Every structure is written in C-alpha cells, then in structure tokens.
Amino acid sequence: MTEPAPAAVAEPSEGAGPALRLDDGEVAARIARIDELLEKVQIAPGPMAQTAIDAVRVLTEVYGEALARVLDHADAALAERLTEDELLGHLLVLHDLHPEPPDRRAARAVERLRPAVRERGGDVTLDSVEGPVARVRLRTAGCGSGCGSASTGVEEAVREAVLAVAPELTSVETVPETESRQPAFVPVDSLMRRPAAPQGST
Template identity: 75%
Template sequence: MTEPGRPADGPGTHGADGADGADGARPARRLGDDDVTARLSRIDELLEQVQTAPGPTARAAVDAVRALTEVYGEALARCLDRVDGTVTGRLVEDDLLDHLLVLHDLHPEPPARRAARAVERLRPALRERGGDAELTGVEGRVARVRLRTPGCGSGCGSASTGIEEAVREAVLAVAPELTAVEPVPETASREAAFVPLDALSRRPAPPLGRP
C-alpha cells in the first residue's frame, strides 16, 4: 500500500529523466488543474456510490473519509495559524486552495466578497453571449444578482434560466454559507451598470467586491 503523501511508482512520478533526486528522494508528482478537476469529479462519483451502498462496510468507508477530511482540515488550519495575511491572500488566488478553504470553513474572506468574485469571473463568458450579471448585494444568507440575458432584458425563457442556473451554481460553490441566489429585475435606472461590449477596451468596469 502506498504511504500517505507519497505517490506510487509509475509514469510521471520520477524526475524529467526518470532518475531520483540528488538526495535519493523521488520528487512528488504535481497535478495540473485539469488533473485536479478530473480527480474531484471522480471522488464525487465514488462517494455517491459508497453512500448509496448498503451494509456496514459502506458506512465504515464514509466514516473513514469523513474522519480523514477532518484531520486534513485541522492540518490546513494549523498551517494558516503560522502564516500572515499576505500569504493567506495569495492562497485564495489558487482555485484548489480556495476550494479547500471553503470546504473546511477556513476561508478568510466573507461570503459576499467570494460571491462577488464568482459573478465577476462569469461576466466575460456572459458578455460574449450578449448577457451580463451583477451582484447587487447579500442580504442575510441570500445573494441577489441582477441578470441581463441575450436580447431580452431580465428574463427570456431558457436563456434566462440557463444564465440564472450558472450564476447560482458559481456563487453557492464558493459561498456555501448562503442558501439561495435570487435574480433582481433589471430597471431603467440600472442600465448604466452594464458596460457595452464596444466600451470594454476603453473603460473596463472595476472588479466587484474589492475596495
């Protein structure tokens, strides 16, 4: 059985020339973002299978995963205790570390700021399709987002539903403390909040949720 924290022998676990390091230790294999995403998806699939399987063995497996997650969460918390705010700020810039901090309820940023950043990340893709989104605020545990869908204002059948669902998933993924994401009807007084596509290169909108 492979020791925790040490990759099994196989392709990609050695150095570039397949040799061990200068001290005899084999360098740890690093995962790219696509590899991480694939493994997270696979973990979700396996956990779903285990959770729906009957019997004490399945329950023991779930308990083992839960206990291991709690121990790793404590280890991450102890790491944060030993770094300053500058380092913590750099950690949240990494998508995987950002995800783990949220998972273990250790994220230094409030839910509103995380939600604003999630919406901001979606805006380029929405604008390419003629839509847009803007976080108007968080009230209690509800995020409120103003949506513009392609060519039909604040609501237009499947297009509106698709954008609303994408925004909801993005926000709740980074701010699970929130319970809902509600669309806010667009009004004439708020038209200026959406920057026309031809003006983006001249005067980009400032990032949401930043001072």
C-alpha cells in the same frame, strides 16, 4: 508457511523532478470520481461500508486541521493568495476556514463569470447579499433579465458558481434591470410655444 516479503518502498531516483501536478480540469474530474465512489460506499451493505465512511471522515478532519495550521502561519498577503486559488478556496469553505465573508466570495465568483457573459453580449454583477440570499443583476444579449432560455442558462451558471464558493447562502435571485423612464419635467421651450391654431379658425 512462508510469510510474504514486505512490499518494497520505491525510493526517488536521483535527480528526479517534482511530482506531476494536476490542472483544474483534472482536479474537477477527480472530485467527481470521489463523489461517485462515496455514493457507492454509502449504499454498500455490511459494516465495512460504514468503516470506510468513518475513515474518509477522519481523514478529512486531519486535512482540515492541516489547512488551519497553514492559515495560522500565513500572513495577510499569502492568505489572500490562498483564497484566490479555486481549489484551495473550495477546501477552505469545506472546512469552514475561509477568512473572507460570503459576500466577498460571491462577488469574486460573479466577476469570474462576467467576461464569459460579456462575450455573449450581456453582463452580470453582484447587487447585494442580504442574509442567506445573494442578488445579482443579469442582462443577456438583446433583452433584460428573465428573457428566454439564454437568460435561464446564465442564471443557473451564476447560481451554481455563487453557491459553490458560499454554501452558507441558500439562494441566488435575479434583480430586474431598471427600465429607463422619460423625464418627468416639461421642457421650458415647449411652454413658450403657442399651439398651432386649427385650420379655418381666425
């Protein structure tokens, strides 16, 4: 029986350009596809499913070590540029390598959403991060926080964005807008005015 010939390895053609890059949408699609495939592997019967999961785990550990070595060689400016990239930021968080604390990552996530919220007549800012809880101030068009389905949709978008970049946090809470109050003092000129006398009085 003749053994099959080894598969030929394609050599890069002379003058070939750089490999095609993926934009953010394509990256998101591939991440979703990975999740879908892993779910299928996890429910597949037989020992080969566990072997596949172990292979993915080991490969992930190797990529994590590679990212750690990149950070070891990066100066402060390059490290900051790496963390600002959305995909790299997610990978650094995944491997517990992100050099920024969760409150700074949460603030960046909120700032990224802020222009879209402002376009709809509202606003959102990070109020604080206390322990595992992030608190945001949210105002939607025509009302304060907690006003109808529009506010609920924005709250959900903010929650997903914050927890994606800072999975150490457990929840994102909305801080009510402070209502404006009337001045507690009485104007001086009102003290100097005498009340009008009732009609018919002398």
